[in-house]
Amino acid sequence: MTATTVTAGTVRGGLGQSVVRPDGTAKVQGSFQFSSDYTADDALWGATLRSPHPFARIVRLDVSAALRVPGVAAVITAADVPGVPTYGLISQDQPVFASDVVRFVGEPVAAVAADHPATCRQALQAIVVEYEVLEPLTDPERAVDGSVPPIHPDGNVIRHQRIVRGDQTIEGPVTVEGTYELGRQDQAFLGLEAALAVPDHDGGGVELVVATQWLHEDQKQIAACLALPAEKVRLALGGVGGAFGAREDISLQVHTCLLALRTGRPVRIAYDRHESFLGHVHRHPCTVWMRHHADHDGRIRRIEARFVFDGGAYASTSSAVLINGITHTQGPYACENATVDGWAVRTNNLPSGAMRGFGVVQACFAHESQMDKLAAACGLEPLEVRLRNAMHTGDRLITGQVVENVAPVERIIHEVAALPLPDEPVGGHDGDILRLPGGVGRTTDAAHVRRGIGYAVSIKNLMYSEGFDDYSTARVRLVDGTVHVKFATVEVGQGFVTLAQQIARTELGIEDVVLDRIDTGVGSAGSTSASRQTWMSGGAVLGACRLVRDRLLALVADREGMDAAALTIDGAEIVDSGGLLRIPVAVAAAGVDIDETFEHHHPATEDLDELGQGNCHTAFAFCAHRAVVDVDTELGLVKVVQIATSQDVGRVLNPLSVLGQVEGGIAQGLGLAVMEELLQDGGIVKNPTFTDYLLPTFLDMPPVVVSLVEEPEPHSPLGAKGVGEPPTISSTPAVVAAIRDAVGRELPRVPVRPADICL
């Protein structure tokens, strides 16, 4: 990995260094306040009544008995929503509370506020709801074929989009095809949904402390439902215990505010794990059919594909996930001709939405499975077929968009292949059972194991697409030698708070950088998603710092009788090009008060036309993975031995932070490959607990070997690309490819279950 050398005169804690988190000490000492840790004097507890049925008509709803439970302060239903009765990120189709029909297991029907969680539970039990149970729509194909009456006024098709490019008649000479399926993955952040709403004294507004990904979007949606002007709904970020997409949608925000306004008292709501599984969106389950037409030498001539994304009961971001999926059909490979058909449909399953990788996880599992089939069909090594097709800067995508970013696809493939393989035999030199599949279960001896190696490569769009201006805002004040930075950028653990300090230190040459509270008291930062905050909010902080710097230099120039254009900040000092002046920034900034705000916008993008053509994406990043697995072929148990990765990161701004994103993202990709799936049967959720929704443990996650490719991205304000999503995307198909290599089966579905390997 690249480490940036700190040279003399460089300000400490600047860009390129492994600066530690400003919230680190509070987090290790347990004093950092997560949203679930906020409370207030006289606060009530809130709780939510949810539908037990995937699809049912509400025949009767009677809350009177609940209101009589001692300790209950309020019970609210759809009738108590003063503003817009529905919300949603793209289309507002999801009710705050179901009023006539419930469309998924777990849909909110009512909420209560009371003096103790136990009282809340009593009150929920006292609410009478009579349902007329309806036949649920749980098969997405039935939504595609139109054979089922609409389960929502907006219809059963959330979005349909084709991509048609080039010569549609090309066939073969080599063709490979497959139908691939991905189960429902949950983000499974550890910090459960929680919020504290405090009503204004006059009852005319509310302050909400909440863990979210996008404060201003929440504010907009909540205000509309409450029928309040946005400025009467003030949001502050409660500490976020991970997000990974699951906090992009509203969950308990409106309910908490409504209960606080109704009771005139602070209200806390905190989900438990079961409720969390029902209460947020998940990664879309998806079926992808692909057929690649190629020359005998492995060069791709045309791709056909069909995607069906199960959007669940409400739209959330399904339409954007669909576009991400189908526009990444080709993967990081050049392809002139394509025929793609994509559907995002509504069912009575749990709503699907954003999760790390956002549609590209689904596409990548399919195209990488196909690349291995293509390699086999052409008699090529898996990496050779990928190298022959590797995309380059300037190539045109199947949407017609030209890739204008750095695209070191060949380089990352070469680098991942060059990383050292594990030097240990199966079971290690010591034969410790923990190194074998099955671990302490003592299922497996080394003789039962076959080792496999697999590769996968990905392309991922960065920032929002299709004409969306997801700008970010930062305010930087230089007050008497201290830099104060304010932004609404949500810190979910990724380390933007660290980066913001690093940017300010490097740009202004001042080590003392104070971060203000993250809230709606400054302009929007957009969402902490789409691998976008380093680029977008990093750009905003950088822009604001430069405005401050220019004014400071102007002041100094004025003071010294020099030309401001001749002054620069070099490390921690202000110097002039003539070599006459050299003063510490801290000295120059004494007594100064400069205040600047900057909005960073990325270049405009376009919608896709009917044939799926248009410059819809902002930028792209690339990533390659190699997985080594040991498989007990008879029992179908898998031990991932090592993951190697080479990632196109543009520029490393904080080596430790990047490594954390890389390793953490891989763990989630590994989870999808071999264990993580939230199961539904007829709309009923089968495993909404950590006993049965399994996450990788210390003994499931292998060592990771990393090569970061630094080719600064000219379009990015800091030269850096977002690094959060790519590690999750191609790690899944790499692990599955390795299992296939060990056992010789097609394994078209993730997560791969033991029975898929051995029965």
Place this chain on the structure above:
Amino acid sequence: MTEATTEMYVLHVNGETREVRDAAPGESLLFVLRERLGLMGAKGACEQGECGSCSVLVDESLVCSCLVLAASAVGRRIVTVEGIAPPGAPTDVQQAFVDAGAVQCGFCTPGLVMATHSLLERVAEPTELEIREELSGNICRCTGYGRIIDAVQRVAVARRGGGA
């Protein structure tokens, strides 16, 4: 024999005697620590003993506080993350977590800090596999565990008096 009633019982937490009054039946130690004693360091993420975020020491044994009936812990010495170091003066384990990049969202961190202290008390120089097995009850969703293992190893080396 000790008897605790929900009207009033006494817990020994971080060297102090703390009264718990008017508790509801069935309250876990995690709930009581957080909601009745104001010690928010232990975190709840599963309430099934499947994530380790709520780990505390009870009579020096690392347990999930969500699975301890609070009133049954009378007379036991309970230590939470707040009890191992004063504010602003982190332990070597805590500092290593910060320095090694073992902290992202931080929700699992207090539990992991307690588990690491417990491990290093019993095994001064654990192997990588011992670290993995001993900490396998603590789920982290952000880091992929690599930097946490590095943090634990840094502490073991430093305690041995080793330098670089």
Place this chain on the structure above:
Amino acid sequence: MSVLVPTSLDAARDALSANPSATVLAGGTDLMVEVNERRREVVDVIAVDRVAELRAWSHDPVSRTLTIGAAVTWSEIEDAPFLAWVPSLAQAARTVGSPQIRHAGTIGGNLGTCSPAGDGLPPLSALEAVVHLTGPGGERSLPFAEFMTGPKRNARAAGELITAVTVPVLRGPQGYAKVGVRNAMVIATAGVALVCDADAGGVRLALGSVGPVILRCPEAEAIVAAEADFAAGRLAEPALRAAAEAARAAARPIDDHRSTAAYRRHAVGVLTARLLRRAFPHD
């Protein structure tokens, strides 16, 4: 609600006799999950984790037995000296939940809950453990096979307390193997315990998570007993295969969200064969 924390067996027995409907709390690792999920309300609780007699274990070299108090934890059982005396039980102990769960969870709690997926139970079944109870009617002891009566059901009567379990210290190989979808902290999809009694020339196999109770495999046991050479550690491959097939046939698995009946049955066969191969390394 009241919680009694007796420190002697007499006090615990008296408390339970006085209030037979009280909930007995051992390590809490099963009970508190139900309480947290609101599947169980607790009113009066007797916490037995500090009862000195229940915290103790004793080894009788004359009768070659080991008696383990009900409140002995899995983290104690997973290490020496249990590992030498009852390796199958110690190996199973190491697979129970997480380290935190093993620090709190007890062998008596595993018996009290009597889940077919309880990791301690297949070894206890294969060891033909005797479960000791005390209550208003006095003390009694039951073989494990009579103690476990169904999924999460056992022969403990209201007002009775599980005090200990006695297992033989046998000469001969033992083992426990358990399949789950994760490499740690996982509920068994299927588990098999093998216990050999070299002196008696007998073998016992017990299956977990593949039936309403822990299942013994008399047919498989008979095949091995007839064919194995304990002194030489030899079991011919055809006999080994026949025994594994008999174990497979003895399983009564179901489909659920954790696995399928077909996979569970398959896993029982594979695990049985592997345990036998480890016990009898020579063909």
